[in-house]
Structures are given as C-alpha cells and as structure tokens.
Amino acid sequence: MTESNGGSRANDVAVIGCGLMGSALARAFAKSGYSVAAWNRTPERAEALACDGITPVRSVDDAVRSTRLVVACMSTYETTVAALKPVTDWEGATLVNLASGAPYEVTVLERWAAEHGAEYLDGSIVCYPQDIGSSEAAVLYSGSPAAWTDHERTLMSLGGSSAYISDRVTDASVLNVGVVGAFYVSALSAYVEAATYVLGQGVTADVLHALTQVTIEGLRKASAEAAAAIVSGEHATDKATIDTYAEAAGAALAVMQDSGQRARMLAAAVENLSTAAASGSGSLGFFAQTTVAAADPAKAV
Template identity: 35%
Template sequence: MTHPNLDNQSGTVAVLGLGPMGRALAAASLAAGHPTVLWNRSPAKATALVARGAILAPTVADAVDRASVVIACVINYEAVRAVLSGLERPPSGTFVNLSSGHAAEAREMAGWAAQRNVNYLDGAILTPAPTIGTPAATILYSGPRTLFDESLPRLESFGGSSAYLGADVGTAAAYEMALLDLFAMSVGGLAHAFALASTEGIAPTAFARFARGIGGLLPDMADRFADQLTSGAFAADISTIASAGSAIGHVRDAAAARGVDPTPLQAVQSIIERAIAAGHGGDSYARLAQSLVPADAVEAAR
C-alpha cells in the first residue's frame, strides 16, 4: 500500500540511500524545488531533510511507486539489488543508479532492468558530496538518450555538469573506474613521497610547496598521452621510458636506504622494465599505457 502523502506526485524525485552523497543529492533536489521522497534503512538520517520538506517513505516501494525519477546512491551494485529485491512491481519512473561499480556491473544491472521493463540510466559522481548542488559538481550518465533528456530537468538540480556519454550503459562506470585508478595511484604516490621526505627531516609544509609543482605537470601530460595514444606515435620529445627507469631506480634505492616500503616503486619499475625489454626504451611515457594492455583486449574493446 502506497503512503498517502506520495500519491499522484508527478515530477517527484525519490532518493534511495542517505549516506553523505545521498543526503547531498536529496538536499539539492529540495533546493531546486522538486518534491523529494526519501528511503533509507536508518530513518534517522532523514531527519534534517524532512525538516526541509522531504517526505520519508516507510518502504522502498512507497518511495519509488510515484516518482518520476528514482535515484539510487548506495555502496555498490549488490546493495542496489538488495534494496530493490522486495519490490512487488518495478519502478515506473526512470531509475538512475549513481552507486559505484565497474562497467560490467552496470551492464548487468541494465539487463536486470530490461527484463522488468524498467527505464534505466547509469551514472557516476566524480566529485565529493560538498560539491553537489554547486557549479563544481560533475556527474556522468550513460544509457538511452531519450531517458537522459527526459530526466535532465531533475538531474540538473544536482549542479555543475551533467555529462551524457552515450547509449552504452557501462560507459559512465568505465570512466569512473579509470578516473578512480588515477586518483588512487596519485594519492598512493603522494603518501609515499611524503613518507620518503619525512625520513630526511623535510617538514611536510616545506615539501608540499614543491609537491604542488609536480602535480601541476599532470594536465599537460594527460593531453600528451591522449594525443600519442590516439596517433600511435610515441616520440620522446621530453623524456624517455629508459630515463624514467633510471630515475625510479634511484628513488627505490633511496626508499630502501631509509626503510620506506619500496613496493609501490617496484611495481612501477616492473612496468618500465617490461616496456624496455619489448624495445620501447626510447619511447615516451605514454607508451607505458599501451604496454599495460594486451593487444587483443584493445581490439576486443573496439
């Protein structure tokens, strides 16, 4: 039985999951003036949002039954399926999954939706919860274009850029995983660098001054990688893989001498050594990205 306050609310946004990101999405929806229904396993998390005008649904079914757009923002795709498992009938509105996972999971979820005649979009939030509802937010979407266009007036309330990436429902998740890869490796490198600096008595604030400069090199490097990987030509205009191998060796030795775990450096060194062994020592760093992926996997993706 549907909650009486939820009947016949055309244009309602339902938010399933009230972690920090779910609460931010719901708050942005309310701020934009959209009727907003909430569901969470722990109802107490909805208190502040209800005070601002949101409706707390007693069950998932009550939340999704009359919503035009249903937003799921939980820990992973398995949790999404668990949340929806008790529904006697599928969502009638467009179901937008903003939970984190990889492309294969997104496509599997789309298959689940298709079997139940559910209109499904997949999405990936690229910025932290405090950005939601501000110009700094970035959310990627993939799936049927018509569903994205129809849902956009609600999705735009989350702020910033709502980027549509195409009909392949796994594309948004694929971008998210690759970007998380970059973030995770960058954070790991930053932590390792601060650790190494600390063993030489370098103050964190003093080191940060120069660490920012290294970070500033990445935007131009990303563009060069993209250009060279697209063209398939890896001219080493700035530096070579062989020189990188030498530099990594120095850093590995420095870390080992100071008792800093050299494992992350050894992993990078292994990648470089494989590229050199394959005859690519004189190429640019961008060649390393190609070297990491088997040729048949690249062809299959195309």
C-alpha cells in the first residue's frame, strides 16, 4: 500500500511520539496494511513497536522524510515543535498533530507548518488508546481540505467514528475543549455526585439506571434546543423558567447537602441559575443562562 507515496517516500505514514496513544496509532496503521515509520525521543519505545511490523527510525529527520503523512502524538504542542525542529524537508508532506492543545496553539502550529512547506491538519482524539483502530475510535480533524482529501483513507483507518469536521483549523480543538472538556467531564462529574447520593439513599442500581436512560434522552433533545436558542438569542419559553429551575434546583441542593453530600456540580448550577435570575432573565427559558456564561456578562453576546 505505497501507491500514494512519492519516489523516495518509502513509508505511508510516520508516527512521531510513541507513548500509549502514539503506539496505538502506529499499530492501527500497520494493522490496516500501511507501512509505518515510528520515532520517539527515547528510541526504546519506537523499537518496541518493531515486532508489530513498524519501522523504528532513530532520526526524526529521516522519519519525516520517509513519508508524505506525518502523524504527531506528543504530550503538548511545545514538545511537538521542539521534536520536529531538526526536520530539514517538509515539501509535499502533511503534518497531522493529535496532541491536546488550546486553539491558539493550533493556529501557531499551522503557521509553523506553512512556513516549513507542509500542509496541516489538526486533530483531537476523543477516545481511549484501547479504542484506536476500532469502530469506537473517534478523532476529529480540521484544517486543510486538500490534505484531508489526500490522506482521508489512511487517517480513517484509525477508527470508524472519526470525522473531518471543518476547514477552520481550530474547530477540532474548540470542540474538544467545549464538548469533551466542559460538557462531558462536567456532566459525568455531576452523575457521580447524583449516583453517590441516590445509591447512598438505598435506591437500587436498576431503578437508578432506568431513570438515567430517560434523563439522558431528555438531555439529547434539550442540547439541540440549547444550541438553537443560543444561536437565535430567543429565550422566551412556555415551559419552566429560570426562576422555576432556580427554585427547584435550590431545593434539591438543600436536600443533597442535608444528606451530607457536597454537591459541587449542583451548587455551581444553582449559582448559574441565580446569577441569570439576578441579571433579569428569571422569566426566560433555561438557556438564557448563556448571557451570564461570560466572566463579564456585560460583554456577553
């Protein structure tokens, strides 16, 4: 499977960084039949992949120059740039960076790649290393459409739920911060608090599970309504208002805390609701809280 390589480009892909995730990526590429070069700052980790049909390469310059597709997976954008510094020739290559980083770091790395003659794709991995290569695996890509067209087939071999989401290079990072970080981690933390309380009160896991399923289905519908309301700025409602939610959530918080729970997540939610009510949004719908999400509400959209 070397049909897409230029003359001297012996490998389909080079993986830069062979930690837990980088190693999983290299193995998934190899398993799909691609020829893979692997480089790691400490060479032992790359060499450990040799038995999986991967070619460990001692020089990062050699690794990058052996291919048109460079997939970097190091801990930070800073270490990635430092590691890639010795590379002498990026011409015709695409750099795909899968480190977790802030949107501004993505912009900086895209510029760096352009200055070195490389196309750039940014990626956010939103699954575990164990999932890589399976239908469960999800990597979000954004950036150069030309690079995506070139390498889609190879990159999609990492996992079935992956997607190219946007030609705006920072979108994958923004979504990772917002949806995986701010939403998923917070929601799951709230669930741990809720389940700790409910199970601690002697409700069975089966009963908890049944209501959780219904509630998550409600969350699915509400999330679409939330985005529509935030985009349109229309927060009038004929359902429960922020005042109603604030009262009910405040009562639930008191019950949780009386039972000895800290309920940090619900306390923060009550603070959001109270702040929105205090700012004059009490008679509007739940999503009007968007107006007090900013640190300085006066500057909020």
